[in-house]
Amino acid sequence: MAAAGRPSRTAQSLPAPSSKLTAACFFVLLLPFLLTEGVAVAEALSIGVNYGQIANNLPSPARVSWLLRSMRISKVKLYDADPNVLRAFLGTGVEFVVGIGNEAVPSMTSPAAAQAWLQQHVVPHLLSGARISCVTVGNEVFKGNDTALQAAVLPAMVSVHRALSALGLQGRVNVTTAHSLDIMGPSFPPSSGAFHPAALGHLRPFLAFLSATRSPFLINCYPYFAYKEDPARVPLEYVLFQPNAGVADPRTGLRYDNMLYAQVDAVYAAIQALGYTDVEVKVSETGWPSRGDPDEPGATPEYAGTYIRNLLQRIEMKQGTPLRPATPVDVYVFALFNENLKPGPASERNYGLFYPDGTPVYNVGLHGYLPPMLVSNAARQVIQLFTLVAIASVAFVLSA
Structure with missing residues (x-):
């Protein structure tokens, strides 16, 4: 020295x-x-993310663009068609699913209204270089009792699809809607999956539309809800993708080691029971809350991190379900941020991967960077x- x-x-x-x-x-x-x-x-990841904005403390879309690119996320699902978000991601190659809110669905049955919506919310961004692959018409419309909304969703989808065709976008942007698992009747064993009788009248022509337009069936799946309702009988390992003996479907002999794949295959079985084998099922939402009310067992950062981490590993392995092993499961995680203005129980405000300041809620190996500020245009x-x-x-x- x-x-x-x-x-x-x-x-x-x-x-x-x-x-x-x-x-x-x-x-x-x-x-x-x-x-x-x-x-x-x-080198984008295979998994997508839901970018909800029911909050008053979220970072600007330009900063979020930086965060998602640093995480190598290339698929984003919106619940609207926020122009600030779409502009912030121009040139990044990120692919978007944009949405028409439930409140606007009835008006979309008008061809003129559908074309006007696309001309305002989709076409300018596509011309600027944005990647928009799908328009969702409504979200979980069969979860409530709004029969007028339920009756309007398919005509609105047809109207939007025809407007896309008139604009020369047929085949480039598809049209669908996202369902909750409430649309299901029996779902276990998966091979017995069937839609709720009250929804059948809507779903038969809906599936015919999806088949004809090669659009996916979107389902929001939350194994957490099953665990929350009966934690004493639902094995935690089974819902968290942890090692377990699994459950065999007595009709098919297929073995399921996690609930999410069983739920997806139950939806496939319900679709096939109506005569359709060419409609792909995609998971438009899944997640686990990191915090909840006293009557929401399992809503902890530890369990949330375990669920998302193990899900990421399986998706990156391009796994299929036992019924469709050759078709990798397409998943959008819910959600990017905790959203402090969402109504309902505490869990509803705590599904985020990140706090609004960019701090991870738990560690799942996604190393993202949210810049402290971003300059103006x-x-x-x-x-x-x-x-x-x-x-x-x-x-x-x-x-x-």
Whole structure:
């Protein structure tokens, strides 16, 4: 070790870095930060995420764009068609599902209204380079007792689909709606899956539409709800994708080691029972709350983290269900953030992967970065101009 106050022999032998090299290294380090906007997601994960915004403390869409790209998330589902979100993700390659809210579904039965909605909420963003693959018409419309809404959803979907065709977007953007598991009657064993009798009149023509347009059947699946209702009888390992003996379907002999896959296959069985084998089932929502009321057992960060972590591992393995082993399960996790204005029990406000400040609620291996601030569009243009000047300056310095 060199004596105090005396430079070591090794240090004396190193030449001082040139100003050219220093400038070039500084610029190389700075460049990624200057050019972050518009960078596409590389080596994207297979899983998608629901980006809800029922809150008053969420970061700006531009910052969220940075967060999701740093996590390598390339599929996002919205419950509306927020133009601020779609603009913030331009050039990133992130694929969106956008939604028409339940309150607007009845008006969408009008062809003129459907075309006007698309012209305002979809077409401008597609022309700007956004990736929009699907429009959901309503959400969980069969969960309540609004018979007028339930009767309007399929005509509205047909109207939106025809409007897309008139705009030359047929095959590029499909149309569907998302259901809750309340639409099911029997669901276990999975091979006995059947739709609730009250929904059958709507679902027969609905499935015919999905089959004809090659659109997916979206289902919101929450094994947590089953555990919450009967924690003494529902094995925690079975709902959390942890090692367990599994449950065999006595009719098919297929063995299920987790509830989510059993729920998905029950939906497949219900669809097949109505004569359709070409409709794909996708999980439009699934998640686990990290906090709940006293009467909501299992709503803890530990269990939520276990559920999401194990789900991520299976999705990245491109697993299929026992009934459809060759078809990887397509899943959108609910949700990106805790949403403090959602009504209902405490669990409803605590499904997020992140707190609004970008801190992970629990660790599942998704390492994201939410920047503390993001410049305005005008300032960003100045930075981009500065970047061009800097490139020219470095080139001049290195050539001198």
